[in-house]
Amino acid sequence: MEQDTDIGGPRNRFPETHYSAILAARSEDGEVRQRAFETIVESYWKPAYKYIRIKWQASNEDAKDLTQGFFTTAIEKRYFDSYDPAIASFQTFIRTCLDRYVTNQRKSDQRLKRGGGIEHLSLDFGEAENELFQQHGVSELTPEDFFHREWVRSLFSLAIENLRRHYVEKGSEVYFRLFELYDLREDTQDDENKLSYASLADRFGLTSMDVTNYLAAARRQFRKLVLERLRELTANEAEYRREARELLGVEIK
């Protein structure tokens, strides 16, 4: 049996909650199951959509239907019940399921006509399509690596949104603003107007040390949120540790 964890050391900077959406998706309680599916879909729908577009060369309309179809079928037929973390990571499992689903759909040529019969999930495909358009170097990656990268992107995007909410709720938006300006900036190495802690301090009426401390706190919170999300998307402690190690290289104690 997995030992209970004291994740992140004595001051609990890493998540203490052990909620797993993967396990909750097997619950007999419909409400619990629904919430779990929402968590899984929220994290995986964009990687799935882009993966179908790239690997399966599907048009955007077909990719939309296939993505919708995959997740609604997964929910209805309870695909995730058969997931075994001892065999592969959940990420690999979901990609394998997706490949099988698309293959079957194409083979049987029974794909549901656009909009027909699929219970629609509320997914912003336009946004996903725009993101795909902005991406470079896609052809240099294997489909598996591409899926993984998109999953990391999705995980981080959700963590950023959670970080924003966290600081808005605390009334400390300045932490998020600093994080957004400094760590989410898009400048290049040779950018003459490169941001510095001193320029941020001037801008927000803080000292450079304040900026250092606020950024450190925001990064710590960001890391915590990424790990929390990762915890939700893994079935047990062993898988969680493995994924955390693969993603961030950190050893969860």
Add this chain to the structure above:
Amino acid sequence: MKWVSDKGLKRLLSVAVDPDFGDTKYRILEEISSGGMGTVYLAEDIELGRQIAIKVLNATEASQDIAQRMVREAQIIARLEHPGIVPVHDVGTLPDGRVFYAMKLVRGGRLDEYAAVNDSLKDRLRKFQAVCDAVAFAHAHGVIHRDLKPPNIMIGSFGEVLVLDWGVAKTITSQPSAADDLEADTLRLPHNNVGDQLNQQSENTAPGTIVGTPNYMSPEQARGEIRRLDERSDVYSLGAILYFLLTNKTPRASENGSQPARPRELNSKISKAAEAVCLKAMAGSPDDRYASAKELAIDVVHLIDDEAVGAYRENIFERSLRWLNKNRFLVLLVLAYLLMRIFFIFTPRR
């Protein structure tokens, strides 16, 4: 939801893996350099109110083997209390499992940067002698560095010379260890950067089982003969550093595998004695090299003082020339005296 570009993703990944010193007495101020195994940060020791440097194991390298290697590096440096070796203050493990050690912050430049702005051969030799002394001290304590090269040597603001990056150092024992077996089995030639306080643009050193840097690595080290390595392997690297200081060129073997060009072919101003010292240190066979860094240092001191070196047998003409050169002030005085005497002898007296 916020779109994260590929570049942003990379940055966030590094943000997510940034070391968290929240529970320690250290506060990270900024990154100094990053390499294959670890990243060095400028930090503040809050309790003592002083700036220090902290090396933290890279998250992506956080394997047990690498972590142990880094602890060993800190322990090795801590044993070597010498002005030419940066002192380690503390070693520890972060909540996320990464090992770190805190060391004295040294401001200055790398030896190759120093050489780029300092043409004086004597000055360069003095710095080199200090390197030999630090390495000889380590040898005397049973430690060989195994990755000596100009970017791993720092010249401080007050001219002090410090040998850095003991990450692949080895303790010499009479019995081969299990670690030797592991290294011999997993030897890889370098292809990625590793850094220390100031060697960001260093020549390449392999991460993982790191064993040195081509061009500065002894032939036996390059062949992966880990068990055969002793002080003379470092002597070879010191010879390669001397080669660089004499010629401003890295000693690169040619494509057909032949020896690097002789220093005097690259710089005709180099004395035959200096070339001989360099080539003796870089001899292909360890038996033909200086037996220790101390022996090499002695010959370097002789070079600085224009004295005969053990590596080169002078003929009578060269010896005389060197003597004249070394004592030219005295010779000039004697000549002047003799000329005056001749002048007085031949000057008619009243």
